[in-house]
Amino acid sequence: MTGIGFIGVGELALYTIKGVRRGGYQGPVLLSPRNREKANYLAANYDCEVKRDNQAVLDDSDYIVIATRPADCLETLRGLEFKPGQVLISVVAGIEVEQLRTALSTQVEIVRAMPVSSAEAGASPTLIYPDNAFVREFFDYCGNSIAVDNEIYFNQGSVLACVYCWFFSLFEELIQSTRGPALPADLSAELVMGMAKGAAQLALASKDISPGEIAGNIATEGTFSRLGLDLLEENAAFKPWREACELLQKQLAASD
């Protein structure tokens, strides 16, 4: 059976492995030992094997996920001996395929992937570049894979892995803004997240109308939705979101 090994067992490895196991992935999962606490936890609870060192992970894996922080990635890869036919999966943000290739002594296939922590809940929209059948199926166990055939798309799309985080801050702001004597916090939280999920599901299901058009159709003249949207727009509330996206786009494209 095809084995997948993780070099770097931090937050990403934790949520991804939990997600794929909960989603039914049954293949061998091997782990580097450096973060002993997380590796042992995954071994005990999610049917993984902790190997004695990084090279031992590589020696028994067909697919190797490099999941260190960006600053450690290339140095870690330089210390490893790959075999022809293996596939390197990099989840490391901001390091492109050509940079990864220069760190490898043996030329192997390289695939980039960007799972987010909703993988743990089986709901990560995971960008992949370039497409690879095993990698696509693996990340489908913890959500849905979205393969792209251009690394510029991947870099631009990776910005949304950060926007994903900002959504939580927006949820928190909305919960704090609507909770109070008239609405208990847990009910406010359920409604905030439920509305966000419902809006996303409707927008995904509405192929021939954009989210902006859906908003326009709801917020017609004289509605409470229009009143609030007008205030947000008068205060340029969406402008800093655009600016934050543009900032990250520049950073992620810095190496182009």
Ligand SMILES: NC(=O)c1ccc[n+]([C@@H]2O[C@H](COP(=O)([O-])OP(=O)(O)OC[C@H]3O[C@@H](n4cnc5c(N)ncnc54)[C@H](OP(=O)(O)O)[C@@H]3O)[C@@H](O)[C@H]2O)c1
């Ligand atoms: N977390 C996210 O939400 C997220 C989302 C998308 C992409 N990513 C990408 O995923 C990567 C990992 O992120 P993370 O949040 O999981 O980071 P993390 O929690 O800091 O985990 C990284 C792990 O790699 C270990 N490590 C460093 N050098 C190593 C080596 N030579 N051999 C084996 N292990 C080594 C670190 O150990 P030490 O602590 O001992 O150094 C740490 O346990 C990053 O490159 C990030 O860009 C993360």
